[in-house]
Amino acid sequence: MVTQAEKARSFKALHDKPGCFILPNPWDAGSAKLLAGLGFEALATTSAGLAFTLGKPDGVGRVTRDETITNAHAIVAATDLPVTADLEDGFGSKPEAAAETIKRAVAVGLVGGSIEDSTREGDKPVYDIAHAVERIVAAxxxxxxxxxxxxxxxxxxxxxxxxxxxxxxxxxxxxxxxxGAQVLYAPGLRTREEVATLVKSVDRPVNVLMGPGGATVADLAALGVRRVSVGGSLARAAFGGFLKAARELKERGTFGFTAEATPHTELNAAFD
Structure with missing residues (x-):
């Protein structure tokens, strides 16, 4: 069994070595096992994937800290890979909330986690820098x-x-x-030029959400990006396949979707 400390050291080593690595985002234990079986070196949870799995919208504070930590624990337990978590806004505006969220993340075996500066308030979507900094300091x-x-x-x-x-x-x-943040992340950047400018402006590893402007992992590595995640995209791809199959059933009464379904024996073997 790989210990939490061993996972943490291997995760840090991924950030310390040259180049860029892919950090895919499973949304449950099964998707985590499948990603591990494909040879990925580390995993990151996804708030969107979890929210959709729970039948809730993402990004509006409907998913609780307990639900997030429980989901992260299941993903951590599913493989021996290092797992970092999307901890949203820390589940509270006060610095103490961010600190408590990190404590709970550590307690379930995570080796990384993000605290964002979103407020969940429409008229003021992000915290003032001073308050946002206090929250990072506490974490x-x-x-x-x-x-x-x-x-x-x-x-x-x-x-x-x-x-x-x-x-x-x-x-x-x-x-x-x-x-005190060791990794920096600004999801939603739109161009390679923005990514390049950001990377040059900081001296911590930078995480990028997929490839803005159609950039590939190789393109982002050339810009100095250290890791690339995909957010809820894998979960949305899975839900997209499900909806396509369900619509075929409802609208045409046919079963063509089974031709693209992963074989039962393959999944059984992957989860054994």
């Missing part, structure tokens, strides 16, 4: 007390809320870096 204090390297991710949410202000995004990530 970082928990991380500093550990005997292994838990990678705290500082997330700037501007672009996901229609605030395409690269300058402010960079200032935020620079502040989160100073506050």
């Amino acid at each position: 970082a204090e928990v991380v500093k007390s550990l005997s292994f390297p838990f990678l705290l991710v500082g997330r700037a949410e501007n672009y996901l809320h229609g605030r395409a202000d690269l300058g402010d995004t960079i200032r935020r990530l620079q502040a989160y870096q100073q506050a």
Whole structure:
């Protein structure tokens, strides 16, 4: 059995070596096992994938911290791979909430987690920098007390809320870096030029959400990106396949979807 500390060290090593690695996002234990079987080196949870699995919308505070931690625990237990988690806004506006969320993440075996600066409030979608920094500082204090390297991710949410202000995004990530974040992430960047500018503006590993402007993993590696995640895309692909099959059943009464379904024996073997 691989210990949490061993997973943490191997996860940090992925960030320390040259190049860029893919960090796919399972939404449950089964998808985690399938990704591990394909040879990925680490996994990240997805708030969107979890929300959709629970029959809830994503990004509006409907998924609880208990549900998020329980889901992360199941994914951690499913494989020997390092797992980092999407911990949303830390499940509370106060710095103490972010710190408690990190404590609970550590307790279920995670070796990394992100705290975003989204407020879930329509008229003010992101926190002021000063308050956002206080939340990262509180989370970082928990991380500093550990005997292994838990990678705290500082997330700037501007672009996901229609605030395409690269300058402010960079200032935020620079502040989160100073506050103790070891990885930086600004989901929603739209061009390779924005990614390149961000990477050059910080001195921590940068996570990018898929490939803006059609960029491949190789393209992003050339820009200095250290890791690439896909958010809820794999979960949406799975739900897309399900809906396509269900619509065929409902609208045509045919069963052609079974030709593309993964064989029962293959899944049984993968989950054995």
